[in-house]
Amino acid sequence: MSKKKPLSQGQRRRMRANQEKRLQRKDTENATVELQDSSLGPEQLGTVISRFGQHADVETESGELVRCNIRRNIQSLVTGDKVIVRQATETSATIAGVVEAVHPRHSSLSRPDLYDGIKIIAANIDQILIVSSVVPSFTTQIIDRYLVAAEDTGIAPVIILNKIDLLSDEEAPQVEAALKRYQAIGYSVYQVSSKSGEGVEAIKALLKDKVSVFVGQSGVGKSSLINALLPEAELITGDVSETSGLGQHTTTTAKLLHFPSGGDLVDSPGVREFALWHLPAERVGWCFIEFRDYLGTCKFRDCKHKNDPGCAITQAFEEGKISQDRYNNYHRIIDSLDEQRHARHFRNDTD
Numbered sequence: 324m325s326k327k328k329p330l331s332q333g334q335r336r337r338m339r340a341n342q343e344k345r346l347q348r349k350d351t352e353n354a355t356v357e358l359q360d361s362s363l364g365p366e367q368l369g370t371v372i373s374r375f376g377q378h379a380d381v382e383t384e385s386g387e388l389v390r391c392n393i394r395r396n397i398q399s400l401v402t403g404d405k406v407i408v409r410q411a412t413e414t415s416a417t418i419a420g421v422v423e424a425v426h427p428r429h430s431s432l433s434r435p436d437l438y439d440g441i442k443i444i445a446a447n448i449d450q451i452l453i454v455s456s457v458v459p460s461f462t463t464q465i466i467d468r469y470l471v472a473a474e475d476t477g478i479a480p481v482i483i484l485n486k487i488d489l490l491s492d493e494e495a496p497q498v499e500a501a502l503k504r505y506q507a508i509g510y511s512v513y514q515v516s517s518k519s520g521e522g523v524e525a526i527k528a529l530l531k532d533k534v535s536v537f538v539g540q541s542g543v544g545k546s547s548l549i550n551a552l553l554p555e556a557e558l559i560t561g562d563v564s565e566t567s568g569l570g571q572h573t574t575t576t577a578k579l580l581h582f583p584s585g586g587d588l589v590d591s592p593g594v595r596e597f598a599l600w601h602l603p604a605e606r607v608g609w610c611f612i613e614f615r616d617y618l619g620t621c622k623f624r625d626c627k628h629k630n631d632p633g634c635a636i637t638q639a640f641e642e643g644k645i646s647q648d649r650y651n652n653y654h655r656i657i658d659s660l661d662e663q664r665h666a667r668h669f670r671n672d673t674d
């Protein structure tokens with residue numbers, strides 16, 4: 324008769340751990356079964372209207388807004404995502420559906436995040452509307468920074484100059500010339516006044532059939548412009564607000580809204596603050612779209628495109644193929660990125 328050897332402490336521990344794992348697995352299996360048992364309907368296509376914690380508000384193809392649980396295997400889910408949902412057939416509970424899967428994104432907006440490195444804040448955006456204003460002063464520096472940030476995402480940027488009711492005859496020629504330079508390199512430019520309504524119809528046409536975000540510095544008139552286009556919008560303020568009777572939650576998360584004249588808006592304080600953060604210098608050059616033809620043809624691979632011998636960018640600038648303004652703004656951006664990097668370096672040193 325063979326006598327079983329008593330288990331060692333280590334073996335006991337391992338066995339116990341395995342049992343616990345098995346039980347946990349059963350738990351999750353049960354949870355899934357429970358959801359299936361609560362009679363979920365067929366799969367439908369939907370769009371994430373907003374995401375908060377473990378839940379998402381999804382608009383189904385039939386236009387219904389459904390608060391959903393999110394399947395655990397879904398790694399990332401943000402406003403604008405196209406999803407497959409199943410709705411509970413008996414919908415007395417607040418949570419009335421499940422997000423089963425996410426379709427691949429054609430674009431995403433992200434911002435730096437203290438913990439994760441990069442945090443995606445919205446998906447499937449078609450165009451970034453860069454709002455600038457003639458007041459307090461018109462400046463291409465800011466526009467170019469936003470253009471670079473937009474080009475980096477691969478989402479098409481459009482330039483909107485707001486408050487044209489305040490444009491003086493004195494300033495007008497200089498502003499017009501700057502806008503023409505943007506058109507010459509391929510950007511669309513719109514001039515509006517959210518106050519007088521001038522140009523607003525053209526913006527409505529621009530928004531149709533697209534998902535747009537408005538970005539720009541504080542005070543340029545983003546809220547005013549959105550109000551002119553979306554009169555019934557509960558504009559995003561970062562306060563707690565209600566979403567279609569589905570209960571209270573904080574809407575600092577991006578939210579998708581429909582324009583009555585067609586097209587969608589994705590908005591949040593975070594989206595509006597979308598800006599240039601750290602990009603490698605080569606990437607900044609590529610984001611100046613008229614530089615692309617010349618990139619890679621400079622004499623030195625690490626060319627700074629400044630006083631370097633054999634620089635194709637500087638040559639193009641000298642030949643008038645790149646404007647003085649854009650050339651200067653490129654160097655301003657590169658210099659400011661260098662400063663940021665130094666500041667970060669210094670902070671890290673003192674940690």
Ligand SMILES: Nc1nc2c(ncn2[C@@H]2O[C@H](COP(=O)(O)OP(=O)(O)OP(=O)(O)O)[C@@H](O)[C@H]2O)c(=O)[nH]1
Binds near residue numbers: 487515543544545547
């Ligand atoms: N004259 C004039 N004033 C405008 C126009 N659009 C906005 N304003 C004014 O500009 C100021 C700033 O407008 P907001 O819409 O709050 O600007 P914002 O870009 O949303 O600003 P933040 O909320 O700080 O990001 C307000 O006093 C508006 O009334 C315009 O077309 N013409």
Ligand SMILES: [Zn+2]
Binds near residue numbers: 621629631634636
């Ligand atoms: Zn160069």
